[in-house]
Amino acid sequence: xxxxxxxxxxxxxxxxxxLSVLAEGPFTGRPPSVATVRVPLERVRSGPLGARLDVRxxxxxxxxxxxxxxxxxxxxxGIDDVPPSxxxxxxxxxxxxxxxxxxxxxxxxxxxxxxxxxxxLSWASGHRLQIDAYAPVDFRETGYDPVSKAxxxxxxxxxxxxxxxxxxxxxxxxxxxxxxxxxxxxxxxxADAKALLDGFALHEAIADLTAMLSVFSSAGRVExxxxxxxxxxxxxxxxxxxxxxxxxxxxxxFSRGAVRRPLxxxxxxxxxxxPEPHARGEVVVQAVLNTVLSLWKQRLDYPGGRASRYQIxxxxxxxxxxxxxxxxxxxxxxxxxxxxxxxxxxxxxxSDLVMMPEDAPPRPAFGADGHAKGYRETLRDAxxxxxxxxxxxxxLDGLDNLEGLRYPVRLSALASDPEEVNRFIWANPxxxxxxxxxxxxxxxxxxxxxxxxxxxxxFVVSEICASFVQEVTLTRREARDRLGLRTxxxxxxxxxxxxxxFDEGGRLCFAALKPVMDAQxxxxxxxxxxxxREAGGGAPAGFHTSGEREDPAGS
Ligand SMILES: [Zn+2]
Numbered sequence: 001x002x003x004x005x006x007x008x009x010x011x012x013x014x015x016x017x018x019l020s021v022l023a024e025g026p027f028t029g030r031p032p033s034v035a036t037v038r039v040p041l042e043r044v045r046s047g048p049l050g051a052r053l054d055v056r057x058x059x060x061x062x063x064x065x066x067x068x069x070x071x072x073x074x075x076x077x078g079i080d081d082v083p084p085s086x087x088x089x090x091x092x093x094x095x096x097x098x099x100x101x102x103x104x105x106x107x108x109x110x111x112x113x114x115x116x117x118x119x120x121l122s123w124a125s126g127h128r129l130q131i132d133a134y135a136p137v138d139f140r141e142t143g144y145d146p147v148s149k150a151x152x153x154x155x156x157x158x159x160x161x162x163x164x165x166x167x168x169x170x171x172x173x174x175x176x177x178x179x180x181x182x183x184x185x186x187x188x189x190x191a192d193a194k195a196l197l198d199g200f201a202l203h204e205a206i207a208d209l210t211a212m213l214s215v216f217s218s219a220g221r222v223e224x225x226x227x228x229x230x231x232x233x234x235x236x237x238x239x240x241x242x243x244x245x246x247x248x249x250x251x252x253x254f255s256r257g258a259v260r261r262p263l264x265x266x267x268x269x270x271x272x273x274x275p276e277p278h279a280r281g282e283v284v285v286q287a288v289l290n291t292v293l294s295l296w297k298q299r300l301d302y303p304g305g306r307a308s309r310y311q312i313x314x315x316x317x318x319x320x321x322x323x324x325x326x327x328x329x330x331x332x333x334x335x336x337x338x339x340x341x342x343x344x345x346x347x348x349x350x351s352d353l354v355m356m357p358e359d360a361p362p363r364p365a366f367g368a369d370g371h372a373k374g375y376r377e378t379l380r381d382a383x384x385x386x387x388x389x390x391x392x393x394x395x396l397d398g399l400d401n402l403e404g405l406r407y408p409v410r411l412s413a414l415a416s417d418p419e420e421v422n423r424f425i426w427a428n429p430x431x432x433x434x435x436x437x438x439x440x441x442x443x444x445x446x447x448x449x450x451x452x453x454x455x456x457x458x459f460v461v462s463e464i465c466a467s468f469v470q471e472v473t474l475t476r477r478e479a480r481d482r483l484g485l486r487t488x489x490x491x492x493x494x495x496x497x498x499x500x501x502f503d504e505g506g507r508l509c510f511a512a513l514k515p516v517m518d519a520q521x522x523x524x525x526x527x528x529x530x531x532x533r534e535a536g537g538g539a540p541a542g543f544h545t546s547g548e549r550e551d552p553a554g555s
Contacts, residue, residue: 002082002165002531004340009464010521014040015040015041016038016039016040016041016450017038017039017040017041017079017081017101018036018037018038018081018185018236019036019037019038019039019079019081019103019175020034020035020036020081020082020083020084020100020524021034021035021037021100021101021104021105021108021171021222022034022035022084022101022170022171023035023171023215024171024172024199024215024221024249024253024532024542025057025169025170025171025172025216025254026067026088026091026092026161026165026169027160028221028224030086030088030223031084031086031218032084032091033142033218033219033221033224034083034084034220035218035221037105037107037108038102038103038108039107039108039111039144040107040111041077041079043076043077043242044067044070044071044076044079044103045067045076046067046068046537047067047068047099048067048068048069048070048099048100048103048126049067049128050103050107051127051128052107052110052123052127052128052129052131053103053106053110053128053129053131054128054130054131055099055102055103055106055131055133056130056131056132056133056451056504057098057099057102057134058095058132058133058134058135058136059095059134060093060134060163060164060272061253062156064135065089065132065134066095068096068099069096070096070099070100077314078485081100082096083239084097084101084347085097088162089160089161089163091164091169092161092162092163092164092165092169092247093163095134097541098134098166098257099133100170101168101169101171101174102131102133102153102168102174105171105174105175105178106129106131106162106174106215106448107150108175108214109175109178109179109182109210109214110178110182112210112214112324112328113179113182113328113331115327116325116329116453117328117329117331117332117451117453118451118452118461119449119450119451119452121182121185121186122185122186123149123181123182123184124149124181124184124185124188124293124321125148125150125185125285125413126240129149129151129178129179129181130149130150130151130155131150131151131152131168131282132150132151132152133153133166133168134153134155134166134168135152135154137152137154138154139154139155139167140154141154142154142167142173142177142474143177143180143543144177144178144180144181144184144196144339144543146543148186148192149181149184151177151178151180151181153166153167153173153174153177154167155167155527161172163336167254167417170253170254170255171211171215172211172212172214172215172253172254172255172314173211173254173255173289175211175215175255176210176211176255176461177207177209177215178205179203179210179211180203180543181209182205182507183203183207183331183471184203184465186331186338187331187336188503189203189336189337189469189495189497190203190336190337190339190392191203191543194495195337195338195529196532197275197277197280197337197341197527197532198272198280198338198340198341199338199339200277200543201278201280201281201284202281202339202341202344203277203278203281203543204277204278204280204281204282204543205280205282205285205288206253206327206328206331207283207543208253208281208282208285209285209324209327210256210324211255211321212249212250212253212285213292213323213324214216214324215249216246216249216292216316216317216320217254217317217320217321217324218317219310219313219314219316219317220313221249221312221551222245222249222316222317223309223310223312224245225245225248225249226241226244226245226309226312226313227309229241229244229248230244232330237410241295241299242293242296242316242475243264243293243402245313245316246289246292246294246296246316247263247264247289248291250263250285250289259494260513263282263285263286263289264286265286267283267286267386267387268283268386270320271283271386271485272341272387273531274536275532275536276536277548280463282343283384283386284344286431287382287383287385287386287388288379288382290382290385291323291378291379291382292316292319292320292323293322294313294373294381294382295319295322295361295362295375295378296316296320298361298372298373299315299319299362299363300312302309317414319362319501319518322375322501323375323379323380324363326348326351326379327348327350328350329352329355329453330344330347330348330350330351330352331347331389332351332451332465332499333346333347333348333350333351333499334347334499334514335407335467335498335499335512335513335514336446336468336469336497336498337495337496337497337514338496338514338516342388342389342390343512345379345380345383345389346390346391346396346398346512347512348379349376349379349380349390349393349396350396350397350398350510352375352376352490353376353393353396353458354461354463355453355455355456355461356375356455356456357372358375359374359376359393360374360375360535361373361374361375362375368423376393392510397509397510397511398510398511398512398513399508399509399510399511401430401434402430402431402434402508402511404430405428405431405508406427406428407424407427407506407507408423408424408427409423409506411426411428411505411506413440414448414464414465414466414502414506415448415449415450415451416448416449416473417448418445418446418447418448420448420467421444421445421448421468421500422443422445422468425437425443425468434511434513435470435496435498435513435516436496436513436515436518437470437496437517438470438472438516438517441470441471441472442470443468443469443470444448444468444469444470444471445451445466445467445468446468446469447465447466447467448450448464448465448466448467449464449465449466450462450463451462451463451464451474463501463502463503463504463509464501464506465499465501465502466499466500466501466502467498467499467500468497468498468500469496470495470497470516471493472493472494472495472516472517473491473492473493474491474493474494475490475491476489476490476491476492476493478530479494481531482517482519483517483519483522483523484519484523485522485523485526494516494517494522495516496513496514496515496516496517496518496521497514497516498511498513498514499512
């Protein structure tokens, strides 16, 4: 209940408040399926406007957004949870619920990233992300705009509804677009004008996984899907029903749209060369969902695993959340430029290894089981099926040629001061050679942050994560002589970068390197960029082209 007694206190920073949001969208039965997200309590002004989010809601038929209060009695520290109307027409016209839903899902998505990565994440746009929950635009114009760095959601007519449906009522769509905003703030070079298509495809894959697995984490919705798919629970639950629970959900979600292909298809040959970022991302999404599916089945095989349909749904939701966290944790292990799928696989495995040294199966409490596979092994298998593999666990840290580095640095400064990272790089010619840095050009240390995460054993894993980028501008002749690059332009800029992680003692414990003046890497990169330009005009201007989102499946 809203009240001024909820003043900021000692424990305020960790206080959470439960908010009802639509579990999937407005068309999941009457009353619609609802999920409760627990979001950080903060001072929220009418808008709703908080520390990180600026949500604007226009009422249907009006030109301008009008501020909406989330508190029933106007108390600034109060966020009141109001359930959605059971009546569809009333729900579609309810701007207060729309505001609560969008604020709740966006806040929950940001929190999931921050909690998993153990640090705050900033937006590319400044300290608040602007979300137009009901913009006066067609539903095809919905999305995160990489130029304005804001999100807007359109609306559309739907034969099932008496009035226009705001796109923002689809939970997956909100989570998907907020993920684009988070990734763009975190690693702007993954999808900028010079990025390769894999960077854009990585954005789509992470955004889709966040969207799907956040809907999937609501056990009630999974149970609803399972009961729609099969008449009986218990022993009749077979592969087909499991698949319909996860892949059926994924196919029906709005952020994918009907133009996307069903997820449980066979993997196309040479999918990594597909000129369309969504098509590439989809294959990786499929591999991750297959991981969830196979871990889910393992959990069901334990005694009592199939006791009820709810139990089955709950197991799936749990595994889904675990796997999503593995994926999100990996972001801090990816290089700041030119991430590839192999980098992603390696990053997921390496970050999980730090948290969980032992690769335990989903329910280890029942003792040794010869057939049970751990999370990492299952993930490796699923990626193997899409032709992606990486080093064994012992060599995932990327430190092969980086033993015996010097540390003329102060640990306290290393955790907070980019210049200390610069000194570390300069003091280690071996690292500079591994990166093929140009000694004369500047290095930009973008970010250095301590990260703190609690491992399942209750101990805190505390590390320092730093990333740097170097851009070198060469004349046509230098490009040819030093890198073997042929270009028509008078000047050409090449870039590379690295993510470095230091352990509690300040020692380098992980490195993801994209060398700068490495002739082979830059030549291959230039060839890929050239092929992408020929095939589809190069890097897309945004994440979603107009008209890409057609009607959701089944509507
Ligand atoms: Zn997208």
